[in-house]
Amino acid sequence: MSTPxxxxxxxxxxxxxxxxxxxxxxxxxxxREDADDLVQVAxxxxxxxxxxxxAGTRLDSWMFRIMQNAWIxxxxxxxxxxxxxxxxxxxxxxxxxxxxxxxxxxAVQTAMARLPEEQRLxxxxxxxxxxxxxxxxxxxxxxxxxxxxxxxxxxxxxQAVLGDPGVDR
Amino acid sequence: MNTAGERVAAYVxxxxxxxxxxxxxxxxxxxxxxxxxxxxxxxxxAALADAYDPVLDxxxxxxxxxxxxxxxxxxxxxxxxxxxxxxxxPRAWRAPQWGALAACxxxxxxxxxxxxxxxxxxxxxxxxxxxxxxxxxxxxGRLDRALDEALAADAPVGGLAVGVSIATRDGRYCRSFVxxxxxxxxxxxxxxxxxxxxxxxxxxxxxxGGAYRPAASALPPALLQQLDALRxxxxxxxxxxxxxxxxxxxx
Numbered sequence: 001m002s003t004p005x006x007x008x009x010x011x012x013x014x015x016x017x018x019x020x021x022x023x024x025x026x027x028x029x030x031x032r033e034d035a036d037d038l039v040q041v042a043x044x045x046x047x048x049x050x051x052x053x054x055a056g057t058r059l060d061s062w063m064f065r066i067m068q069n070a071w072i073x074x075x076x077x078x079x080x081x082x083x084x085x086x087x088x089x090x091x092x093x094x095x096x097x098x099x100x101x102x103x104x105x106x107a108v109q110t111a112m113a114r115l116p117e118e119q120r121l122x123x124x125x126x127x128x129x130x131x132x133x134x135x136x137x138x139x140x141x142x143x144x145x146x147x148x149x150x151x152x153x154x155x156x157x158x159q160a161v162l163g164d165p166g167v168d169r
Numbered sequence: 170m171n172t173a174g175e176r177v178a179a180y181v182x183x184x185x186x187x188x189x190x191x192x193x194x195x196x197x198x199x200x201x202x203x204x205x206x207x208x209x210x211x212x213x214x215a216a217l218a219d220a221y222d223p224v225l226d227x228x229x230x231x232x233x234x235x236x237x238x239x240x241x242x243x244x245x246x247x248x249x250x251x252x253x254x255x256x257x258x259p260r261a262w263r264a265p266q267w268g269a270l271a272a273c274x275x276x277x278x279x280x281x282x283x284x285x286x287x288x289x290x291x292x293x294x295x296x297x298x299x300x301x302x303x304x305x306x307x308x309x310g311r312l313d314r315a316l317d318e319a320l321a322a323d324a325p326v327g328g329l330a331v332g333v334s335i336a337t338r339d340g341r342y343c344r345s346f347v348x349x350x351x352x353x354x355x356x357x358x359x360x361x362x363x364x365x366x367x368x369x370x371x372x373x374x375x376x377x378g379g380a381y382r383p384a385a386s387a388l389p390p391a392l393l394q395q396l397d398a399l400r401x402x403x404x405x406x407x408x409x410x411x412x413x414x415x416x417x418x419x420x
Contacts (some may be wrong), residue, residue: 011237012237014237015234015237018229018233018234018237019224019225019226019227019229020225022224022225022227022229022233023221023222023224023225026221026224027221036230036232036233039233040232040233040236043233043236043237044236047236047237101219104216104219104220105219105220108216108217108219108220109220112217112220123217126182127182127213127214127217128217128218128221132183132184133182133184148175148178148179151178152172152174152175152178155174155178155210155213158213158216158217159209159213162209162212162213162216
């Protein structure tokens with residue numbers, strides 16, 4: 001999933017990554033419109049500098065790095081200002097669903113939206129996108145120790161809203 | 170990885186090497202509190218997946234897909250025909266050499282080299298495109314039959330599907346088609362003088378996930394624009410399609 005087939009052009013490989021780029025964008029931004037805006041800006045940037053991508057390195061990491069930069073220096077400034085996503089936005093994201101799962105998803109997304117941005121990025125890369133610590137730290141341009149401490153703080157905050165799953169099991 | 174919490178996290182995140190993992194699992198077997206901590210981290214990952222993974226199944230917005238379309242993939246067969254007519258005297262019917270035709274399409278539209286292999290159709294095209302006197306490219310064989318007979322609602326036959334049918338302002342019918350395969354190709358053909366003349370060919374998007382999509386949605390944007398420019402009124406519905414077929418695609 002992370003590396004393109006040798007016969008695939010980078011453009012096609014990026015197209016194949018779009019669903020994951022959109023998922024990562026949802027963890028970074030607080031609104032789905034901002035999320036797709038972010039993917040759009042990042043894709044356009046990536047296409048302008050395809051020659052900078054090194055064959056043999058992970059294309060997904062390269063795209064996540066471009067997305068992170070695009071978020072910080074362009075998209076964030078014009079993003080929706082609400083602290084926490086509106087219910088209807090989330091309902092639209094989630095779609096028709098049974099109430100229990102709906103509430104659980106709402107709780108997780110709201111908790112994510114309340115995290116400091118640097119923690120959201122770490123959670124998005126490692127816990128949602130499944131990047132190894134080393135890759136995620138390189139995407140964010142930080143030492144691995146900084147990444148793991150951001151992850152630890154984020155986990156603590158997210159666990160607080162999830163309650164104690166051990167009780168039921 | 171000093172604190173217990175960070176060791177649990179590293180274990181769940183798959184970041185421990187084999188030796189550290191074995192040591193941790195030995196501890197785990199003897200420590201119920203540690204097992205509960207692992208369980209809580211796994212539950213967090215599952216909750217995040219539940220919250221965000223549905224995005225993967227959403228359709229990607231067209232604007233995003235369009236951003237990744239190669240620029241101007243349309244091959245304008247009118248230009249190709251003009252070039253051929255200019256340098257060749259009228260000839261009898263014959264099947265063109267496909268290599269020459271492909272090169273001609275590429276040169277005619279001034280496309281980059283990438284278009285060559287993408288226009289290298291996945292079936293032998295000599296059987297379904299021929300050059301008419303004057304240089305027009307016309308449908309033959311399988312393609313000719315499909316354009317005569319197939320309805321948009323029909324399942325593709327051998328990867329060949331007919332898409333949108335339109336009536337044009339100058340009193341003709343035109344139909345789009347998509348040939349699926351390793352190099353999916355879309356085209357537009359118009360009925361004239363009892364044959365289907367090819368107006369345009371272009372690389373089409375591969376159907377996502379191998380599933381066949383309605384031919385109209387697989388058409389490259391440039392080809393859709395050409396369809397739009399030619400059409401007089403809406404595309405034919407199923408009844409209109411049948412009626413036109415019954416008249417032999419004459420108006």
